[in-house]
Amino acid sequence: MAIGILTSGGDCPGLNAVIRAVVLKGTQVYGREFIGFRDGWRGVVEGDAVPLARRDIQGIGKLGGTIIGTSRTDPFEDDPTAATARATLERLDVDALIVIGGEGTLSAARELAGFGVPIVGVPKTIDNDLSATDMTFGFDTAVGIATEAFDRLRTTGDSHGRCMVAEVMGRHVGWIALHSGMAAGAHAILIPEQHTSWDRLAGWVTAARDRGRAPLVVVAEGFVPEGGAEAYSVQGRDSYGRPRLGGIGEMVTAELEARTGIETRCTTLGHIQRGGTPSAFDRVLATRFGLAAVDAVVHGRFGRMVSLRGTEITHVPLEDATGRLNAVPQSRYDEAAILFG
Numbered sequence: 001m002a003i004g005i006l007t008s009g010g011d012c013p014g015l016n017a018v019i020r021a022v023v024l025k026g027t028q029v030y031g032r033e034f035i036g037f038r039d040g041w042r043g044v045v046e047g048d049a050v051p052l053a054r055r056d057i058q059g060i061g062k063l064g065g066t067i068i069g070t071s072r073t074d075p076f077e078d079d080p081t082a083a084t085a086r087a088t089l090e091r092l093d094v095d096a097l098i099v100i101g102g103e104g105t106l107s108a109a110r111e112l113a114g115f116g117v118p119i120v121g122v123p124k125t126i127d128n129d130l131s132a133t134d135m136t137f138g139f140d141t142a143v144g145i146a147t148e149a150f151d152r153l154r155t156t157g158d159s160h161g162r163c164m165v166a167e168v169m170g171r172h173v174g175w176i177a178l179h180s181g182m183a184a185g186a187h188a189i190l191i192p193e194q195h196t197s198w199d200r201l202a203g204w205v206t207a208a209r210d211r212g213r214a215p216l217v218v219v220a221e222g223f224v225p226e227g228g229a230e231a232y233s234v235q236g237r238d239s240y241g242r243p244r245l246g247g248i249g250e251m252v253t254a255e256l257e258a259r260t261g262i263e264t265r266c267t268t269l270g271h272i273q274r275g276g277t278p279s280a281f282d283r284v285l286a287t288r289f290g291l292a293a294v295d296a297v298v299h300g301r302f303g304r305m306v307s308l309r310g311t312e313i314t315h316v317p318l319e320d321a322t323g324r325l326n327a328v329p330q331s332r333y334d335e336a337a338i339l340f341g
Contacts, residue, residue, distance in 0.1 A: 002035050003022075003094070010274060013275075014282040020290065021061075045079075101124050103325070110322055122293050123306070129327075131321075141277075153216065166249065168180065173193065173325055175326075175328060188216075191328055193327050221246055249267070293306050
């Protein structure tokens, strides 16, 4: 009997480090066999899988992306009971499944576990929006990439006397915007948790300009201005029915230029934030999650997700992992807001 591994949802720095840790400890310590399902839940639904041995995971810990591919396939989309997925696991003699993903992926894992499938979850999201763990791998890398980009944008803004607007990822929570914006000394940070008015934003930008600074505004893709109804989206929906966000940065740019008269330019970082080499922190955290995940499988701790609490790796029920989002608390935003303007 083999242990299956899949990576689902958006790609993320550190996925390969998890796979490496799972297979390395699983084969060398527990003598287990592993298969990787290609492209997330699609591989489970269609039975598309490849063996994973030690030779297949050598040197991958430092690589971005995922060697087994990913997708946003929903195993329940055309099969409300996910019977096809369960039949695939039985046919391939898979007696447990390690699922690496974010809120959408782990919600599907929770539902599948409810049908009796032995599952262990590993939290993955650059947004850091899972409340049942203190940190998710990928977040540190995304913040580092965004901070470096903002440092570069500021030199252009200073040279031309422009206001620079930078849009970063963050569907429901603004952790990337908050951390990278604070690190880069942004003059305003706009996040989904705070419905900031256009007048207040224009005031911050004007105050920075009046002090002789070139304003930098960081906005999360899920930001909704005060009085707005929903996040800006013109790109349709994904397979989970969620709007594909993007474009709020251009809206902010147009509003600021109209209200302040300051020449304003927008940069959207997009997928750059979650591609490439993971940071040292994310490599270590992803490795520790992988080691703990295979331990959980061997010891029968199914229906649970590995989690970081303080500096220790523990386990929480999948229900807790997907019950609510890890939103930026008011106190953390208030800390940052002191620096605005």
